[in-house]
Amino acid sequence: MTAPTKNPTPTVSDTHPPALPVGTRNAGLQGLTEFVEHMGTAYAQSRNYDLGQGQHRHVSKLSPYLRHRLLSEEEVVRAAINAHGPAASEKFVQEVIWRSYFKGWLEQRPQVWTQFRYGLERDLDTVASDPAVSARLKAAENGRTGLPYFNEWIRELHTTGYLHNHARMWFASIWIFTLGLPWRLGADLFLRQLLDGDAASNTCSWRWVAGLHTRGKTYQATAQNIATFTNGRFAPADADLAQTAPALVIEEPDGLPPLVPLRQVAAPKVNVPTLLLATADDCQLDARSLSTLNITGVARLPSAHMRSPRAVAAHVRRFEDQALTDACADLAKSHEVATVTTPGDLVKIAQLNGAHQIVHPYATVGPLRDWLDSARPTLDANSLPLCEWQRDWDREIWPFCTAGFFKVKKRLPQLLQQLGLTKTVGDN
Ligand SMILES: Cc1cc2nc3c(=O)[nH]c(=O)nc-3n(C[C@H](O)[C@H](O)[C@H](O)COP(=O)(O)OP(=O)(O)OC[C@H]3O[C@@H](n4cnc5c(N)ncnc54)[C@H](O)[C@@H]3O)c2cc1C
Known part of the structure; x- marks a missing residue:
């Protein structure tokens, strides 16, 4: 066992950036x-x-x-x-x-995502009004806690946009139970920094650690487990980690919201002039499905910045930009690919291309889905239905x-x- 290091973890600027x-x-x-x-x-x-x-x-x-x-x-x-x-x-x-x-x-529980977004706004208000929480959050986010392993994970997250699954579990557990920080702020940090940041895997995993997914059952990081599964790279002191991990069920006294039926997909119509909308939820546009459509225009909708009300890491936005470019590469040979940022843009581009429907890959519950839902009234007013492809897998x-x-x-x-x-x- 070792005492927490007094030497701060090197900051992002102290290290050579890895190839992402x-x-x-x-x-x-x-x-x-x-x-x-x-x-x-x-x-x-x-x-x-x-x-x-x-x-x-x-x-x-x-x-x-x-x-x-x-x-x-x-x-x-x-x-x-x-x-x-x-x-x-x-x-x-x-x-x-x-x-x-x-x-x-x-x-089937989209309310959990909506509650996460509202709860996050409340947590951010608390941070703004409570200097003690704000200081603890800053220390954690900047890797300046007294816990060298935690500081190292923060550094890795910031520099690579990736963390091993076990590190994510330890990180979330320490964030909630040792540092006493609101779980949603940690989940939001992951969404802003992880290249794979995903509304479902991330929200549910943080909830799982907090005892909100499998109700009442939390994940407690222990010194022994960290030492074993980092091959002794880290040797935390027992006393530095929370000794109990009580489930946060008190936050949700009514339990889980009721199940809602899976969304029915409006399938694209063949032979109708179509604006194809590439999105970051599915960057493999299916050539077979494309061949049945009358594509008159192509657009792309970046959504990485929608992951959080706070700034999303540049490496996350870059990866998404590359992915959308890749998704549209073939279509770009025959079409100009417009970038959409507002529902008004989407209408304009569809109309410019004489499109009567907009087709995109199925958008799952999360920031992109929220954006599309909020765009719907504008699209409806212009008689532009949104149609989706859904994969058999899902x-x-x-x-x-x-x-x-x-x-x-x-x-x-x-x-x-x-x-x-x-x-x-x-x-x-
Ligand atoms: C607190 C916390 C937050 C997380 N946030 C995210 C997130 O935002 N996005 C995300 O994709 N995963 C998330 N995970 C799940 C998991 O940690 C990552 O998917 C995995 O570490 C990715 O690394 P890999 O590709 O090397 O995984 P591998 O071990 O190689 O697994 C192969 C693939 O399986 C899937 N997978 C593996 N483990 C899990 C898991 N536990 N849950 C869901 N899918 C899994 C991933 O798509 C992964 O690429 C989170 C886990 C925790 C504990």
């Missing part, structure tokens, strides 16, 4: 090719070890690509099963399914994401078979 992931499908495919051999039993055995910045070889680091769907969940799962078989790749596949589970869960999995993960896990063999990823149920 590039937001293109090709870069994602290269990452997939390189990691596929590790998706079997090696992943199951070693995935929990956080070896530190630049050393994350036991995990795929594919999350920014999956988040923007430069890679699809389906192709990543297919690669794992093809390389190792369903049994040896089970753990990796399950982790990818966690992402789909959180997506489907939030689709359509098949989401109906089972109504309660805990176990419900989806139990169905996984059937789901994988239905999706054509295994031959028979339980196929090995």
